[in-house]
Amino acid sequence: GHGVYDAGGSYCQRGDVCCHGRNDGCTVPYHDTLCYCDLFCNRTVSDCCPDFWEYCLGIPAPFPKASGCARAGRNYPTGATYRENCNLCTCSPGGQWQCEDHACLMDGELIDAVNRGNYGWRAANYSQFWGMTLEDGIRYRLGTFRPSPTVMNMNEMHVRGLQPGVLPRHFDAAAKWPGMIHEPLDQGNCAGSWAFSTAAVASDRISIHSMGHMKPALSPQNLLSCDTRNQRGCSGGRLDGAWWYLRRRGVVTDECYPFTSQESQPAAQPCMMHSRSTGRGKRQATARCPNPQTHANEIYQSTPAYRLSSSEKEIMKELLENGPVQAILEVHEDFFMYKSGIYRHTPVAEGKGPKHQRHGTHSVKITGWGEEQLPDGQTQKYWTAANSWGTAWGEGGYFRIARGVNECEVETFVVGVWGRVSMEDMPHK
Ligand SMILES: *[C@@H]1O[C@H](CO)[C@@H](O)[C@H](O)[C@H]1NC(C)=O
Numbered sequence: 543g544h545g546v547y548d549a550g551g552s553y554c555q556r557g558d559v560c561c562h563g564r565n566d567g568c569t570v571p572y573h574d575t576l577c578y579c580d581l582f583c584n585r586t587v588s589d590c591c592p593d594f595w596e597y598c599l600g601i602p603a604p605f606p607k608a609s610g611c612a613r614a615g616r617n618y619p620t621g622a623t624y625r626e627n628c629n630l631c632t633c634s635p636g637g638q639w640q641c642e643d644h645a646c647l648m649d650g651e652l653i654d655a656v657n658r659g660n661y662g663w664r665a666a667n668y669s670q671f672w673g674m675t676l677e678d679g680i681r682y683r684l685g686t687f688r689p690s691p692t693v694m695n696m697n698e699m700h701v702r703g704l705q706p707g708v709l710p711r712h713f714d715a716a717a718k719w720p721g722m723i724h725e726p727l728d729q730g731n732c733a734g735s736w737a738f739s740t741a742a743v744a745s746d747r748i749s750i751h752s753m754g755h756m757k758p759a760l761s762p763q764n765l766l767s768c769d770t771r772n773q774r775g776c777s778g779g780r781l782d783g784a785w786w787y788l789r790r791r792g793v794v795t796d797e798c799y800p801f802t803s804q805e806s807q808p809a810a811q812p813c814m815m816h817s818r819s820t821g822r823g824k825r826q827a828t829a830r831c832p833n834p835q836t837h838a839n840e841i842y843q844s845t846p847a848y849r850l851s852s853s854e855k856e857i858m859k860e861l862l863e864n865g866p867v868q869a870i871l872e873v874h875e876d877f878f879m880y881k882s883g884i885y886r887h888t889p890v891a892e893g894k895g896p897k898h899q900r901h902g903t904h905s906v907k908i909t910g911w912g913e914e915q916l917p918d919g920q921t922q923k924y925w926t927a928a929n930s931w932g933t934a935w936g937e938g939g940y941f942r943i944a945r946g947v948n949e950c951e952v953e954t955f956v957v958g959v960w961g962r963v964s965m966e967d968m969p970h971k
């Protein structure tokens with residue numbers, strides 16, 4: 543064969559070896575074998591290291607320099623590419639692989655650093671995030687605009703007559719209202735958490751407030767495609783706009799209007815479902831379900847949403863009495879890798895530079911709370927919340943996060959709502 547004809551690269555030079563005469567030990571590692579840097583190789587050529595002539599003899603190699611790059615014992619032509627996680631590597635004309643230098647959404651070093659660091663939670667490598675950049679994660683996996691100052695200043699509802707003593711140490715909405723708390727959703731690569739968290743909270747609240755008579759899983763797609771005033775579908779949206787739509791127009795179930803914007807699509811999908819008033823404050827759909835298998839196209843509405851104070855106890859009281867609440871959450875790079883435990887933002891990415899430390903605004907559904915005794919005797923309080931990254935992420939689609947310290951702003955903007963449930967929606971005797 544032709545033996546060692548490589549794109550070049552540094553072998554004799556890097557090993558700093560050039561041997562005179564025959565010396566079978568004068569070798570350096572070459573891919574998965576060896577090449578020679580002794581004068582004897584000059585006669586057989588085929589086993590000389592590619593840089594032998596230039597480095598050891600100071601003359602050009604006796605064959606045209608092959609172009610291409612080596613990888614795992616094979617040679618690839620100029621322009622060949624391969625992916626290393628979120629970075630594309632290209633074989634340059636100089637015979638070197640040149641790789642992009644993006645921060646990746648899944649980063650083995652950060653996962654190890656979290657798991658070694660005793661932060662109270664574990665990190666994992668998610669295959670659905672592997673290969674994405676951190677920037678893409680923030681661009682495609684979140685999707686809630688920060689509430690404007692006006693909305694932020696919305697009057698807070700204060701729960702009156704609050705006696706902290708009555709709050710249990712653990713609370714799980716699914717245990718108090720069995721069958722009425724809907725599974726965590728999956729927004730895919732659609733930056734529409736504004737629609738997902740709103741649909742999730744409204745679904746649970748309507749189920750609870752109708753005492754289980756109605757248990758709709760409401761349609762995020764209905765909001766994404768039809769609530770378009772100042773909203774940007776899978777490119778982000780506002781919570782106040784979503785609640786306005788749910789109150790004034792209402793939405794159908796997810797079964798009727800299924801999620802189809804799986805991949806971040808720049809072009810918005812047309813709205814397939816409008817509603818019109820039937821009087822008495824109720825509305826009905828103007829079209830059949832986009833899913834032809836489903837006939838039930840009832841419109842579900844809510845009352846105006848209300849903002850809770852950022853007080854931990856008031857949020858707990860609201861959860862306990864009325865059901866899950868919606869909260870914004872500032873998502874940092876390490877949150878994507880969350881697997882289990884009580885999340886707190888860690889400093890693991892700090893040593894890697896600013897590119898690796900990014901954050902964006904998201905929204906989630908808080909469903910409960912609890913506390914855990916740490917080995918040092920301290921008590922760690924937490925919220926339990928449903929994310930919208932599918933049930934394979936975190937603790938079955940849920941995560942726990944430190945409570946009472948406004949971790950990642952989770953207590954900054956918390957919203958409750960009432961389902962619009964009238965007597966005729968209630969069970970008849
Ligand atoms: C090595 O090879 C080159 C090119 O083929 C030749 O010119 C030179 O004389 C050789 N040197 C030895 C020491 O064999």
Ligand SMILES: *[C@@H]1O[C@H](CO)[C@@H](O)[C@H](O)[C@H]1NC(C)=O
Nearest residue numbers: 648649650651667668669672
């Ligand atoms: C993470 O998962 C991907 C695909 O599931 C795998 O190819 C990769 O090697 C894993 N990386 C680490 C650091 O575990």
